[in-house]
Amino acid sequence: MPLKRRFARSIYHPRVEATSSSPQATSCNRRVGWIHVTISNGDLTIRPQHTSAIPLGQLASHFGFELSADSADVLITGVTINSRDVRPGDLYVGMPGAKHHGATFAADALERGAAALLTDVAGRNIVNAAGVRSLPVAVTLGHPRAILGAVSAEVYGTDELSAKVFGVTGTNGKTSIVYLIAQLLEAASVAPGLSSTAERRIGDEVIVSDLTSPESSELHGLLARMVERGVEGVALEVSAQAVDRHRIDGVHFDVVAFNNLSQDHLEEYGDMEHYFAAKAALFTPEHAERGVVVVDGPYGQRLAREAQIPVTTLATEYGQSADWHLAVTRQDLDGVSFVLQGPGGQFRGRVPVFGKFMAENAALSLIMLHEAGIPLERVSSGLEKGLIPIHIPGRLEEITEGGEGPRFYVDYGHTPGSFAAMLDALGEVVEGNIIFMFGADGDRDTTKREEMGRIAAQGSDTLIVCDYHPRSEPPEQIRAQLLTGARSANHARVYEEADPRSAIRLAISLASPGDVIVYAGPGHEDYQEVAGEFLPYSARDEVRVALREAGLLA
Ligand SMILES: CC(=O)N[C@H]1[C@@H](OP(=O)(O)OP(=O)(O)OC[C@H]2O[C@@H](n3ccc(=O)[nH]c3=O)[C@H](O)[C@@H]2O)O[C@H](CO)[C@@H](O)[C@@H]1O[C@H](C)C(=O)N[C@@H](C)C(=O)N[C@H](CCC(=O)O)C(=O)O
Numbered sequence: 001m002p003l004k005r006r007f008a009r010s011i012y013h014p015r016v017e018a019t020s021s022s023p024q025a026t027s028c029n030r031r032v033g034w035i036h037v038t039i040s041n042g043d044l045t046i047r048p049q050h051t052s053a054i055p056l057g058q059l060a061s062h063f064g065f066e067l068s069a070d071s072a073d074v075l076i077t078g079v080t081i082n083s084r085d086v087r088p089g090d091l092y093v094g095m096p097g098a099k100h101h102g103a104t105f106a107a108d109a110l111e112r113g114a115a116a117l118l119t120d121v122a123g124r125n126i127v128n129a130a131g132v133r134s135l136p137v138a139v140t141l142g143h144p145r146a147i148l149g150a151v152s153a154e155v156y157g158t159d160e161l162s163a164k165v166f167g168v169t170g171t172n173g174k175t176s177i178v179y180l181i182a183q184l185l186e187a188a189s190v191a192p193g194l195s196s197t198a199e200r201r202i203g204d205e206v207i208v209s210d211l212t213s214p215e216s217s218e219l220h221g222l223l224a225r226m227v228e229r230g231v232e233g234v235a236l237e238v239s240a241q242a243v244d245r246h247r248i249d250g251v252h253f254d255v256v257a258f259n260n261l262s263q264d265h266l267e268e269y270g271d272m273e274h275y276f277a278a279k280a281a282l283f284t285p286e287h288a289e290r291g292v293v294v295v296d297g298p299y300g301q302r303l304a305r306e307a308q309i310p311v312t313t314l315a316t317e318y319g320q321s322a323d324w325h326l327a328v329t330r331q332d333l334d335g336v337s338f339v340l341q342g343p344g345g346q347f348r349g350r351v352p353v354f355g356k357f358m359a360e361n362a363a364l365s366l367i368m369l370h371e372a373g374i375p376l377e378r379v380s381s382g383l384e385k386g387l388i389p390i391h392i393p394g395r396l397e398e399i400t401e402g403g404e405g406p407r408f409y410v411d412y413g414h415t416p417g418s419f420a421a422m423l424d425a426l427g428e429v430v431e432g433n434i435i436f437m438f439g440a441d442g443d444r445d446t447t448k449r450e451e452m453g454r455i456a457a458q459g460s461d462t463l464i465v466c467d468y469h470p471r472s473e474p475p476e477q478i479r480a481q482l483l484t485g486a487r488s489a490n491h492a493r494v495y496e497e498a499d500p501r502s503a504i505r506l507a508i509s510l511a512s513p514g515d516v517i518v519y520a521g522p523g524h525e526d527y528q529e530v531a532g533e534f535l536p537y538s539a540r541d542e543v544r545v546a547l548r549e550a551g552l553l554a
């Protein structure tokens with residue numbers, strides 16, 4: 001998913017208990033439960049509170065920078081590529097981008113306290129032409145992105161971590177797995193920290209994410225803060241873009257995992273082969289020690305054969321050969337129970353979210369811990385009867401609170417693969433009708449739209465197509481593609497209701513007790529992107545309001 005915009009934190013996380021943003025609050029070292037949250041002070045990134053200063057000259061000699069006169073002794077205490085995130089003492093890295101050259105913002109960075117600028121030759125010409133004279137300049141002859149991870153690791157002292165580092169890649173389920181890993185680490189008394197599409201989180205310190213995988217300067221700052229806070233296990237979501245854009249440089253993963261690959265991001269990768277190659281590159285000695293791969297599908301089977309690191313495999317389909325096997329023993333709308341069997345023993349568990357795929361996400365997480373040397377028995381001893389008490393913001397999040405009426409879920413699924421997994425799972429446990437509402441991203445992979453519509457209509461009884469983030473595209477054009485796919489399924493009753501607020505109310509009006517409504521797409525997000533504008537919109541809040549209007553929520 002693309003750039004997320006930050007709106008008021010209080011609407012972002014429904015369970016916020018403390019919104020203190022004082023330095024005291026963010027520096028406190030208390031371990032608290034997952035739902036106690038301290039929101040960082042409007043900061044764009046989480047950074048360490050203390051760093052040792054490094055002379056620019058030291059970085060120059062390690063990385064071969066050309067330095068402007070008299071700048072070798074300038075002391076650097078942080079790194080950022082975003083002028084709006086500059087803190088005093090930072091090395092501001094001005095990189096060429098698709099829209100701007102970062103060096104254009106050098107004066108802005110200087111004003112915020114940047115100690116020096118690291119840029120390329122073009123960037124040096126830009127600052128010279130702009131007459132920004134008082135900012136020391138270091139120049140690298142290649143693309144600054146190529147050395148950003150290593151420079152950041154040196155400044156933040158994160159080139160070697162004592163914490164176990166877990167990385168998760170695949171098309172659907174990465175965020176869910178990262179939360180499961182963190183929860184299981186907690187159960188095993190290993191202090192967790194995480195970075196996901198939804199948030200970066202260290203105990204009670206949370207920040208809303210922009211990208212699924214942060215740029216390497218942000219990542220190393222986050223890791224340094226995790227070290228300060230005594231984190232012992234780090235779970236990171238790794239997008240394909242992160243691997244091929246150097247965002248994970250300077251991090252060596254103890255265990256990486258791949259769960260599935262289905263159509264997404266083809267606007268960027270062109271075809272599935274290139275998309276697969278970007279993910280597979282994580283499974284190399286440069287990045288990781290060992291891997292865990294789900295081999296239910298052809299891409300997983302291929303990765304297990306071709307990975308350049310040792311790989312352990314998991315199968316969830318009967319008859320598929322693998323090191324580990326998962327069997328679902330019970331499922332209903334309240335969750336899924338499973339047995340995992342493999343070289344590390346047997347684990348009986350339950351996740352309080354429906355769907356076989358959630359059991360698979362949990363199994364993969366458990367195997368990752370086992371591969372990192374954390375025995376399954378140690379995890380079970382921290383759980384009550386195997387129940388993994390997980391809350392994943394905006395992923396199959398139930399907004400209704402029990403009772404007799406229909407249930408309403410908000411979800412983050414936005415690919416044909418996630419729709420298929422979710423609707424298959426619902427089909428097995430819902431007694432009434434399935435009412436499904438969704439829209440699609442504008443300016444992103446257009447070739448998946450008809451398939452999304454077809455799968456959505458195939459798996460539901462009633463389908464409502466609405467707008468999501470139209471961006472620069474005409475919204476009616478996006479809806480038309482979804483509707484073409486939906487009607488080709490010849491199955492669900494199909495409605496078109498552009499305004500998502502009205503679509504929510506339409507869905508509720510069509511639902512009876514025993515029915516389930518799923519609103520797929522917006523998940524945890526708190527904005528809608530329309531024609532270059534970011535409009536505040538939280539699906540979860542809007543659904544709550546509509547349910548109250550209908551007398552279905554107190
Ligand atoms: C295509 C892509 O990856 N673009 C990323 C890229 O943007 P860009 O090249 O357009 O940057 P730019 O706006 O020209 O700016 C150039 C430089 O000036 C800096 N700048 C810019 C403006 C300013 O005021 N101050 C400033 O310092 C920028 O930080 C940047 O370093 O660098 C930006 C800064 O890091 C990213 O935010 C941006 O991600 C965009 C928003 C994006 O949508 N990325 C997607 C494709 C992405 O990476 N998605 C994956 C996958 C998610 C999933 O699994 O579904 C992810 O990991 O999020």
Ligand SMILES: Nc1ncnc2c1ncn2[C@@H]1O[C@H](COP(=O)(O)OP(=O)(O)OP(=O)(O)O)[C@@H](O)[C@H]1O
Pocket residue numbers: 001170171172173174175176177197212237259260357358360361394395396411412413414417418419421422
């Ligand atoms: N293992 C899975 N297989 C298929 N679908 C899944 C799986 N796990 C979760 N999903 C579905 O996909 C949706 C997105 O899940 P999640 O946010 O965990 O994936 P993601 O890979 O992080 O997505 P993104 O890369 O866009 O952030 C979920 O809300 C759920 O509907």
